[in-house]
Amino acid sequence: MTPQCTNGVMPMFVTATGQVLPCCMTQYYDSPFSNDPLFNVNNASFGDIITSDRWHEMLASIPSVNDPVCAKFCSSEGSRVPFDPDDTPYNGGTGHRMDIIQVELTNTCTLKCQYCRRQTHPHRLNRDHLPLDVAWDVISHKHWFKLIDCAIYGDPIWYDHNFALLDRMIDNPTMDHYAISLAATGRGMDYWKEMVDRWDKLNQRGVDMYIVFGIDGGPSTSKIHRVNQDWNEITQALQLVAQTDITPILQFIPMSFNEHDLDYMMLLAEKWGAEFLLRRSHRFVGNDTNKPSEGLFDDYEKRTTQTV
Numbered sequence: 001m002t003p004q005c006t007n008g009v010m011p012m013f014v015t016a017t018g019q020v021l022p023c024c025m026t027q028y029y030d031s032p033f034s035n036d037p038l039f040n041v042n043n044a045s046f047g048d049i050i051t052s053d054r055w056h057e058m059l060a061s062i063p064s065v066n067d068p069v070c071a072k073f074c075s076s077e078g079s080r081v082p083f084d085p086d087d088t089p090y091n092g093g094t095g096h097r098m099d100i101i102q103v104e105l106t107n108t109c110t111l112k113c114q115y116c117r118r119q120t121h122p123h124r125l126n127r128d129h130l131p132l133d134v135a136w137d138v139i140s141h142k143h144w145f146k147l148i149d150c151a152i153y154g155d156p157i158w159y160d161h162n163f164a165l166l167d168r169m170i171d172n173p174t175m176d177h178y179a180i181s182l183a184a185t186g187r188g189m190d191y192w193k194e195m196v197d198r199w200d201k202l203n204q205r206g207v208d209m210y211i212v213f214g215i216d217g218g219p220s221t222s223k224i225h226r227v228n229q230d231w232n233e234i235t236q237a238l239q240l241v242a243q244t245d246i247t248p249i250l251q252f253i254p255m256s257f258n259e260h261d262l263d264y265m266m267l268l269a270e271k272w273g274a275e276f277l278l279r280r281s282h283r284f285v286g287n288d289t290n291k292p293s294e295g296l297f298d299d300y301e302k303r304t305t306q307t308v
Contacts, residue, residue: 013101016153016154106128141174211249
C-alpha cells in the first residue's frame with residue numbers, strides 16, 4: 001500500500017524568499033504555489049494568505065493519489081491526503097493542520113552535504129534571509145502554531161536576525177514547541193553561546209525545545225557527508241545546550257562509510273547528555289554505494305528512528 005503523504009496537510013513551508021507553500025517539495029516543480037506573488041509573505045500577511053479563498057482553492061487542486069509529479073520529488077511516493085476546505089482549524093476541524101510549519105529563515109549555508117538539494121539546485125543559493133518583521137509575522141501567527149523547523153536549503157545558524165528574532169520569541173512566546181535543525185559551523189563559539197543563552201531563556205518561558213545537531217560520525221567521517229563541517233565546533237555547541245535544562249538531540253544518518261561509528265556516536269550522545277536519533281534517509285537511489293548495510297535499522301529497532 002502506498003503511504004499517504006501528509007505534505008499539503010502538514011507541514012506547510014515558508015521559503016527564505018517568503019513564498020508560502022503547502023509542502024517543501026512544491027518548490028521543485030512548476031507549481032502556481034512556487035511563483036504566485038499572492039502567496040508571498042513579503043507582499044501579504046501570513047494570516048491573510050492562508051485564510052484566502054485562493055489558497056484553499058489551490059490546496060483543493062493538489063492531486064490526491066499517485067501524482068507522478070509529487071512522486072518524482074518526494075519520498076512519500078506521491079500519495080496525498082485530499083484537502084477539504086470545510087475541515088480546517090478555522091471552523092473547528094482537523095484537516096490541513098497548520099500547527100506544524102517549516103520556516104526556512106535563510107537559504108545560506110557553509111556546508112556542501114552530498115545529498116542536499118542545494119547541490120542539485122544551485123540557482124537557489126542566493127543567500128536570502130526572511131526580513132525580521134516578516135519572520136515574526138509567520139512565527140507569531142495564531143495560538144495553534146506549534147512548531148518551527150528551520151532548515152531546507154539553508155542552515156538557520158546563518159540567519160542574519162537570529163538574536164533579534166529569538167529576543168522577540170522570549171518576550172512573546174506564542175508557540176508551545178520550537179524545533180531547529182543545525183549542522184553548519186563557522187560562527188565561532190561566542191556566537192553559539194549567545195544562541196544557547198536565548199534558547200535557554202525561551203525554554204524557561206515554558207516552550208518545549210528541540211535542538212537537533214546533524215553529526216554523521218566521528219571527526220574523520222562526519223565531514224565526508226557534511227562537507228566543511230567543523231566537528232569540534234558542532235560538538236561543543238551541542239554540549240553547551242546540554243549544560244542547560246534542554247536535552248539536545250544528536251542526529252546520526254547512517255551510511256556505508258560511517259556506520260562503523262554508530263556505537264561510538266551513541267556513547268558520545270550519552271556522555272554529553274544528548275538524546276540519540278538514528279535517522280533513516282530515503283535519498284539513496286538505485287545501487288548507491290553509500291547505502292547503509294541491510295538490516296542496520298532492524299538491529300537497532302529499539303532506538304529512535306525517523307524518515308527524511
